[in-house]
Amino acid sequence: MSTEGRSETASSAPASALESASFVHLVARADGDALAASGLLARALAARETPYQVSIGRTVADRTDRVNDRDPTADDATIAVGAVDADVTRLETDDRPATLAALEVVRDLEASPDPVLALAGLVAAGVEPGAGECEWILEAARERELVERRPGLAVPSADPVGGCAHSTQVAAPWSGDPDATRAALDDLDVALDDPDSLADDDYRAIGSAVALDVVGDDRAVDAAAETIQRALRPYATPEHAFETVGGYADVLEATARTEPGTGAALAMGHDAHEPALAAWREYGRRAHTSLEGASTGRYDGLFVLGIDDGPVEAVARLAVSFRSPEPTVLVVAEDEAAIATRGDDALGATLEAITRDLKETGAAGVTYDSANRRGYLRYDPDVDQSTIIEIVRALR
Template sequence: MAATGRQTAAADLAASLREAGFVRLAPAATGDGVAAAGVLARSLSAIDIPYQIGVETGETSRSTEADVTLALDRDQPGVDETLGTARPASAAAFEVARTLDDQSASVAVAAAGVLASGKEPTGQLVEAIAEAGIKRRPGVTVPTDDLVDGLAHSTRLHAPFSGDPDAVRNTLQNVSIEPQDDEERRRLASIVALQVADAGDAATRAAESIADALRPHAGGPLVTLEGYGDVLDAAVREDPGAAVAIALGHEDARADALDAWRSHARSAHETLAEASIQRHSGLVVAEIEGPIETIARLLRDYRSPEPLALVADEDRVALAATGEHDAATVLETATESFDLSGRVAGDADLATQQYPGDVERLVAAIREVNRDA
């Protein structure tokens, strides 16, 4: 959509929200979804519009109590408006929030949500980031001042030390873990990048993926915007209440959100490190018990030699795809003849589906889709 079209859409939605007696925000359990909810809620609060935030893990239905119901980062029927289908929900929410009340529109939350979605800020958000004095700097994207803690639990990268603070300390024993200048930060980033790229099980793509964890935007409530987005994305899957609270700016929720982030990261990294990965033409598969969305993303970016990564637990599957494939479309096409409850959720990068069935059958169906593409 052209910029003028987006501005018109933002103004129209803002007008509807101003007239609402009560607004329901229904974000997906993603960093982008919960950040978008935080951005909108702050501006609704500033103009005294009551709202409710309910993180959605299943089907969204319209609330009879709400004048306006918004789905955020998930395409769902039965709502008044959906943000996040064509671009990150946080970016769209930021434009609406600025129209509602420019002073309360949080650039840090919006940018963190966009970065959590795997995209880069564009348009109004880039200008707002610059106006806020937030700049990129050398180093690694972490959400804590404790670099060992930040690297051990980051889900923006997967390295031999991931999930293990002692392993991080051993890796960084010849570099300052409290860098004081850009030169020290560059050295640190180089060591981390080499650890990722040279890992014995690393895919060729890992050397490209690690770039997304370097040169962070320094600022925001959690050291870097990328680190803030990482915490939102991990915490909302473990402790939605804590994730919503830090998206709203509640300082007393920070410790709980960081604890949820650490727990999520340890589970994801440890499970991925121990997973048995099956390789097929165009697809790798791991059957695990753990946070499937995060594991699928990390598997795709750091360990998969193929463009699609499928992760399955007992009840659900997550499919992560590189740019030449559309994860949601592939999963929808592969399962369209299956008798499944629920819809495919997600987007081109990462999609999920309730799937308690035979994984081998699904693998065969996905491979068939790939052959027909």
């Protein structure tokens, strides 16, 4: 489908709703792509001096509740970024990133999108900057000298040790542990404690060392080599609060799921850099700790990890990218689970079916969310985890 066709149809309803609204409620899915999309829309509304509110909902039910809890006036508009069970205007996000849909709406409103935020949202959605429909936004960023390609690793912070240790775009033997990360990088002739002195050769040495440790890990699967390539040679952002586009995307992912208020403020352009980085560090630490301590089970086409605590979606993404011998990963915790796949399938129908089958067993409190290549389940702690595994096995 052409970009022109999408612009004339897919973005017209949201743009029309925003143009005529006296107040806008943006209700977004809890991931980096949807967070960036809501930020792009919020900034366009701010430029038009239209009052707005941004709400982040972890599941379809959460977002539906956010919509139903408000009593809008006739001139209010609600825009959903992600699925909701309510009659509201939605961005078209079923088969492509929410960020792309938001960019079309922003252009229809004749506003100027922040190219760095847009690129970070696209990276969070798994899109290579400059690919396909998003080529124009990369070119806009380059023309304004907002991004530049350089060697190294896509991290948000200037500190190379902390950046490598807490990144959820990497799974190496030292991930999650700054001391172990420093020990792994100490042999390089690089001033690790003086980020301002780092040159291209230093970034190149760090990136090469990280890549070798990732693919050289005895637990790494073939997909690890492809995944780590996407984190190398990042787009640096010399005038931005975060060091790289990919690092910014990592922060958006972390805050969307653990500190949504901070994440929303960040996407809207407020000064939330330091609390967002703190949330990202804790998110990365917990994700890597959980991945290392997980129990595992392998089935035909499905790799299952059991964890006691931790961000299930980050663990699933790390596992499917670096550790899983199967194309689909299920991470199960006490009251939530996550699914990630290496394919391009939209998991909405699968998550709906899993939710339905779980409810038929008498499981309580079951809700879900989904996007391309990932899904999320929440349920009461007394739900039998073996039942979840059997249902997912049957459907995958």
